[in-house]
Amino acid sequence: MQIVRSCNSNNKPLIPSSNWHIAIRMRGDGVKDRSIDVLSLKHFESQKVVLPQDLFMDNFTWMFYEFFKCFTFRTWLLLLLPMWLPGFLSQIKSINRIFPFKLCILVSCLVGIFLPNIYSFSHKSVLTNQLTQFSKEIVEHAPGTDTHDWETVAANLNSYFYENKAWNTEYFFFNAAECQKAFRKVLLEPFSVKKDESSKIKSFGDSVPYIEEALQVYSTEFDKKWKLFNTEKVWSPDNLEHVQLPKKTYRYKFTWVLKRIFNLWLFPAFILFLACIYVSWDKGHLFRILCCGGGFLLMVRVFQNMRPFSMHMEDKMQFLSTIINEQESGATGWDEIAKKMNRYLFEKKVWTSEEFFFDGIDCEWFFNHFFYRLLSTKKPMFDRPLNVELWPYIKEAQLTRKQAPPV
Numbered sequence: 358m359q360i361v362r363s364c365n366s367n368n369k370p371l372i373p374s375s376n377w378h379i380a381i382r383m384r385g386d387g388v389k390d391r392s393i394d395v396l397s398l399k400h401f402e403s404q405k406v407v408l409p410q411d412l413f414m415d416n417f418t419w420m421f422y423e424f425f426k427c428f429t430f431r432t433w434l435l436l437l438l439p440m441w442l443p444g445f446l447s448q449i450k451s452i453n454r455i456f457p458f459k460l461c462i463l464v465s466c467l468v469g470i471f472l473p474n475i476y477s478f479s480h481k482s483v484l485t486n487q488l489t490q491f492s493k494e495i496v497e498h499a500p501g502t503d504t505h506d507w508e509t510v511a512a513n514l515n516s517y518f519y520e521n522k523a524w525n526t527e528y529f530f531f532n533a534a535e536c537q538k539a540f541r542k543v544l545l546e547p548f549s550v551k552k553d554e555s556s557k558i559k560s561f562g563d564s565v566p567y568i569e570e571a572l573q574v575y576s577t578e579f580d581k582k583w584k585l586f587n588t589e590k591v592w593s594p595d596n597l598e599h600v601q602l603p604k605k606t607y608r609y610k611f612t613w614v615l616k617r618i619f620n621l622w623l624f625p626a627f628i629l630f631l632a633c634i635y636v637s638w639d640k641g642h643l644f645r646i647l648c649c650g651g652g653f654l655l656m657v658r659v660f661q662n663m664r665p666f667s668m669h670m671e672d673k674m675q676f677l678s679t680i681i682n683e684q685e686s687g688a689t690g691w692d693e694i695a696k697k698m699n700r701y702l703f704e705k706k707v708w709t710s711e712e713f714f715f716d717g718i719d720c721e722w723f724f725n726h727f728f729y730r731l732l733s734t735k736k737p738m739f740d741r742p743l744n745v746e747l748w749p750y751i752k753e754a755q756l757t758r759k760q761a762p763p764v
Contacts (some may be wrong), residue, residue: 406508408515409528419531426526427476483523484543488564490517491544492571501578502670502746504533511536541742544568545575549745550735579746586671587678600696604716613715665727665741667707673728673747675701680724680754690758691717721758729755 413419484491494513500506511530518524530536548568551557557565607613668676679697683690695714702708714720731743732751744751 406512408508408511408530408532410532412528413531416531419528423526423528424476427479480529481543483518483529484539487514487518487523488544488561489567490514491540492564492567495540495571496567496574499574499578500537501575502582502674504537506578507533507537507540540575541745545572545745546743548572549743576746583674583750586674587681597693597696597700600700600711602692602695602699602714602716603712607715610715610719613712617712662741664713664723668702669707670746672702672705672707673744674750676724677728677747677750677754681750681757683757686759688717691721693717695720724754724758 409419410416413422491514494510498506498509498513500510511533514536515527515529518529519527530539548557548561549572551560554565561568603613604610607616676698679694679701683694685693695717698720699708699711699713702713703711707713714723727741728744728747728751731741732748735743
């Protein structure tokens with residue numbers, strides 16, 4: 358079988374879409390070649406891969422286009438028209454109708470809130486029904502931890518879903534990062550937490566052998582990256598003797614947390630404070646204090662969770678590599694790890710200053726809470742990834758530090 362795709366006048370491949378035409382030719386023996394499970398795009402890989410992020414202004418315009426093409430969104434618009442018109446007329450004529458104007462606004466807002474959830478559910482449903490194809494693409498192109506490696510996989514799946522009528526547009530994945538994230542959410546993490554073969558078959562059906570092969574390919578690529586990262590790409594900071602941890606600069610950790618929150622979210626924090634004052638204006642001093650205190654504790658929680666989200670996979674690998682290779686032990690060792698990571702994350706522009714960790718105790722808590730605890734429970738949490746590919750190295754780091762499991 359030979360696959361021929363149409364190209365533009367500049368001899369560049371078009372975005373995977375219905376503009377591609379596939380010509381299936383007969384072999385010499387007159388038998389059609391049916392081995393077209395994975396789109397073979399060796400020539401396409403040598404060219405620039407075009408994804409929706411290259412065609413739309415930003416993620417918002419892409420999302421709006423996807424919503425407009427969504428059947429649920431169109432149905433919502435059609436349902437709003439007969440609701441808004443009587444309500445609008447009743448508002449003008451000051452006549453009470455079955456559909457008051459305020460009720461129309463309320464229903465519209467409620468439905469609008471649920472629309473993104475419906476869209477997200479549809480997105481995930483398509484992926485769960487196409488696990489075999491997703492796995493075959495991974496086996497074919499062997500992507501690793503670099504987001505760039507997932508561009509061809511994303512482009513191929515965009516084309517496949519559209520041409521096989523699994524999705525109503527040719528822009529399923531906005532960019533390679535979305536494809537990589539989907540791989541973690543629907544394949545890597547759910548499959549890795551299954552304890553036995555029967556539970557895997559029950560959840561993934563006939564896709565199990567394809568998923569196992571895909572995860573093996575990804576694991577091989579990740580191990581290569583770790584070996585390269587932990588040996589040839591070892592990062593060694595300079596002039597650490599002049600680096601001070603924030604605990605030497607700030608008198609209390611509370612002061613450090615407060616400064617970080619207001620540096621990052623000064624305006625949102627100010628708006629939240631005003632909102633708390635406004636809501637609790639007639640409720641008494643006690644309620645006002647509780648409301649403002651609750652808002653502050655919420656900001657602290659968001660700050661703590663934001664730190665691991667700001668780290669990419671290479672940053673997490675560097676963190677574990679630093680823990681494993683640290684020669685000092687005990688509290689002194691964690692202080693040294695905190696200093697090195699503060700310098701590393703600042704130089705890599707992950708953090709705006711050399712104050713990512715307050716001290717060694719904060720660094721140790723960060724490792725236990727965001728790495729080792731997830732390894733112990735092996736339960737997916739909505740606000741942070743499981744870091745499945747890092748599990749062997751998290752174990753090694755924990756054993757190196759001789760840290761007892763957290764309570």
